[in-house]
Amino acid sequence: MTESVVPVRRALLSVSDKTGLVEFARALARSGAELISTGGTARALREAGLAVTEVSAVTGFPEILEGRVKTLTPQIHGGILARREKPDHLADLDRHGIAPIDLVAVTLYPFEDTVRGRAPFADCIERIDIGGPAMIRAAAKNHAAVAVATDPSHYARIAEEVAQHGGTTLATRRRLAQEAFARTAAYDAAIASWFADQEGVLFPPRLTFGGTRVQTLRYGENPHQEAAFYVTEARPGVATAVQVQGKELSYNNIADTDAAYECVAEFDDPAIVIVKHANPCGVAAARTLAEAWERALRCDPVSAFGGIVAANRPLDRAVAERITAIFTEVVIAPDATEDAKAVFAAKKNLRLLLAGGLPDPAAPGLALRTVSGGFLAQTRDAARIDRAGLRVVTKRAPTEAELADLIFAFRVAKHVKSNAIVYAKDQATVGIGAGQMSRVDSARIAAWKAAEAAKQAGLGESLARGSVVASDAFFPFADGLIAAAEAGATAVIQPGGSVRDAEVIAAADERGLAMVFTGTRHFRH
Structure with a gap:
């Protein structure tokens, strides 16, 4: 025309x-x-x-x-x-x-x-x-x-x-x-x-949704892909956050920042999550954010370089000074003090996002994923385990300290790509194995990372020594559990449900490990 x-x-x-x-x-x-x-x-x-x-x-x-x-x-x-x-x-x-x-x-x-x-x-x-x-x-x-x-x-x-x-x-x-x-x-x-x-209809015959474009991105996951950012709901997070400073967010920045913020919202105490390529590489909860940062960074200081940092409390000057001591792409938190903002302002390229609140990990909603010719829809993984939902399956029950660390580690594992293995000690991750095709490989990689982190910290033994270990799904064989025991883990948390559960339990008993079943799996693909 x-x-x-x-x-x-x-x-x-x-x-x-x-x-x-x-x-x-x-x-x-x-x-x-x-x-x-x-x-x-x-x-x-x-x-x-x-x-x-x-x-x-x-x-x-x-x-x-x-x-x-x-x-x-x-x-x-x-x-x-x-x-x-x-x-x-x-x-x-x-x-x-x-x-x-x-x-x-x-x-x-x-x-x-x-x-x-x-x-x-x-x-x-x-x-x-x-x-x-x-x-x-x-x-x-x-x-x-x-x-x-x-x-x-x-x-x-x-x-x-x-x-x-x-x-x-x-x-x-x-x-x-x-x-x-x-x-x-x-x-x-x-x-x-x-x-x-x-009407309580979760999956209607026709699923409709709309979004409002808030940003046309420079490119997608790779420079040859086009991309844009749309907002669909007022759930606190990267979609609703105010960008205080820094360069324009990229597609990967947004995806990683969302992963970090969803993870940090799982914890009640002051917590820090460091994410690299959609996986946590360091998570810790402590009395202060500054202390949580130090302990999260110790888990994998090499991967943390150029990472995404999320906090579940307003940022203060002490933690801002520590975060800016290394190259960081994005920092997201509910808020920040003026002193903290002044510290971040010295790093012009660092993106600082203030979300005004935290996403509710237990909130209902749908998660979508495209496939050729359509998309999959499922409810969000809103499951959260607590002590009441755990079942001790070994001769030895976990100590109070082990139990607290087991719950912490399993909450982290929920946000790690499967197959996921997480070693934790004193409310901090010490080794994370993500996205491997076999669970035993994830266990070995996590143990290797814990040993490497110990070297970085100048310690004589692996950080995994005396830790607990979480697995996002059951151990199909005893080999993954044995690898964790050899790395120094003393207690295990896993969903259970394998046809070889008895074999895995026996391997734990032979090595004096305490093990609990959650009955809840946290696959993340």
């Missing part, structure tokens, strides 16, 4: 969000456009001194049903949908006294905000917009002749074109139409998701 400019002679404005409304309407009025409006929008325009025609004057019918019906009439939709190049359409308009509408500006009832505020069911129902989406879709369908604005951010583009060209260009109308259909799709998706939740 060739480029064409359509003058804006009549504009219908009906907005829930009044941001920028008056300035936009003034720009249209200066170009000679007649303004048509509804209810509160008309009132706001009149109060600003603008001439406006009520929709009821156009339709010849008052708003009814407490405003449920006001624009659902031929006088409105005929004016929007008529094809200007078809004589019979124009004849229909003339026959019925309907004037064309050249621009529609609609922002929908704030259904998403209403649901987010946990409003009663009836209130949420009343916030489902009907006339708004109908006008938006009509205008978007007839974008050859009608411009549609669905967000205040669209006003400046339209006003500039009207001032420069006397109307809107086809290129702009097409772009606005695409955004309009995306807006109504996301709106309906929010309604469908809320309704499914109200």
Whole structure:
């Protein structure tokens, strides 16, 4: 279709969000456009001194049903949908006294905000917009002749074109139409998701969801891939955090930061998580963040270089000074003191994100993963083990100190790529084996890392000596457990459930290990 400019002679404005409304309407009025409006929008325009025609004057019918019906009439939709190049359409308009509408500006009832505020069911129902989406879709369908604005951010583009060209260009109308259909799709998706939740339907026959783009990224996982960042919900984390300083976040930065923040939220005491390539390489909980940092860093100081750091408490100056002593890509926390911000400010390229809160590890929700031709959906891994859920299966029960470390290690293992083996001691990881094809290899790698960390710290024996070990899934054979025992572990936590559980338990008893079963597996692929 060739480029064409359509003058804006009549504009219908009906907005829930009044941001920028008056300035936009003034720009249209200066170009000679007649303004048509509804209810509160008309009132706001009149109060600003603008001439406006009520929709009821156009339709010849008052708003009814407490405003449920006001624009659902031929006088409105005929004016929007008529094809200007078809004589019979124009004849229909003339026959019925309907004037064309050249621009529609609609922002929908704030259904998403209403649901987010946990409003009663009836209130949420009343916030489902009907006339708004109908006008938006009509205008978007007839974008050859009608411009549609669905967000205040669209006003400046339209006003500039009207001032420069006397109307809107086809290129702009097409772009606005695409955004309009995306807006109504996301709106309906929010309604469908809320309704499914109200009815307790976890996996409906049609799963719909929408997201709002907050950032177009330089590239994806690799430079030859394109990428963007979308927000879908107001769950505290990387998606809602304020970036205080630093370079633009990359695709990998965002993914790793999310992994780190989800992990650190698992712990009640002040905790630090260091992540590299989606896996924790150091985790510790302590009395202070500064102490937690030192102990998390000791686990794998080599991998920590260029890593992502997450804290579950507001950052203070002491921990900021320690974190900035090595090269760090991103730091995320609920908040930071002004002294801490000043320390980070000296590292211009370091990204500092403040999320305002922590994600709830037990919160419900869906996790999605694309596959060829579709996607998989599952509930989030919201399982959290505690002492009451553990079953001692060996002759020796774990000590109180071992028990605390076992729970700590298993919570870390939940966030490590499978097969996952985690050695921990005194609420700090000392060796992590991630993503191996065999569990025994993960056990050996974690033990090797613990030995290497000991060398880095100038210690005479492996950090794994006297530690506990967590496995995200059962040991299919005794070899993985034996490797852990040989590394110096004294207690084991695992889900259990293998056909060779008896063999594994016997191997633990032979070596004087205490072992508990959780009954819960934490695969992470």
